[in-house]
Amino acid sequence: MKLYYSTTSPFVRKVMMVAEELGLLEQIEKEPVQAHPVSRSQAVLVSNPLGQVPTLLTDDGQAIYDSRVICEYLNEKAGGSLFGNQDSRWGILSELTALDGALAALVNARYEISVRPVELQWLAWVDALLDKSRTTLEYFESRVQELDERTDIVPFGLVCLLGYLDFRFAHFDWRKSYPGLDAWNNRFSQRPSVQHSIPA
């Protein structure tokens, strides 16, 4: 399989962690892409009309995207249980959606700050985008005692969100507001798949 890839995308990071957890890492050839929201990758556009990473090409050439679909495909390929069972599946997919939505808002906030000309930036909008992380982290802080027991994909999505906040929004200081998540993150981040995929 070939994965259109960037080292800084939190969505790519989730795919890489899941691939490592499922023992599929060696089957994935990484194809680096300079992801840019305005001038998109022509190489990726051939397979995915959004031109976004991550995009996976299977060995028979089928394009699979976005990260949520890729993770579910890898899970099925490996016979994993990251998406739960018939009953737990909908809660898992919904929580993963919350984490992906908070991350997408952060990526948009990052574009606002780093791509848009400074005289056109709107700080109230950046704050509204960051607020999706606040409400999502509040949700998980109130359920933090369940996290250690979970064996599905949601903790990996959560560690991507926290890691992206550290990487791009250090001033957000989530550790102070969400001490339960801080302690959980310290434990969960011992996993090799989390260590191997820290953005840099």
Next chain:
Amino acid sequence: MKLYYSTTSPFVRKVMMVAEELGLLEQIEKEPVQAHPVSRSQAVLVSNPLGQVPTLLTDDGQAIYDSRVICEYLNEKAGGSLFGNQDSRWGILSELTALDGALAALVNARYEISVRPVELQWLAWVDALLDKSRTTLEYFESRVQELDERTDIVPFGLVCLLGYLDFRFAHFDWRKSYPGLDAWNNRFSQRPSVQHSIPA
């Protein structure tokens, strides 16, 4: 079931069409929400930390979101075949992602034009967001001869994208650039579920 709902959201529209196609419309109680990107709905936030519509509450109180997850849940509940089979599933989910991604970019373009103060608007950014619709419609224009045969969810996602362009971006004039999609859309829009959900 209860659906947090707005008449203008293209993502809600997809859920409503799918519910009607699956014969589930009468089981869904619609709860109107004033969706706003900056001051989000407190009612929805209780169930979904993103505070977005559509959010579905099942009869036993479970929250399911976003539109993709809701549609798949409804499909499974009704024993439908909108998400294909084991093999076709990944292509369907990926194409649905392209349509959702193009729609999300349009919704962001709409925020840029209608929510952001006019002196902070950046037209190059609006154009980059609209470009996701262009590449996505090119993709489907080149496959338009397959669309009439398809019985999965993708044509419903496509009609949502085209309908939202008509509703909010009439100047985009997709009919001129994509004549195959224009003809297909005229045929597909005869379906009651499409007629019943036209945004207004």
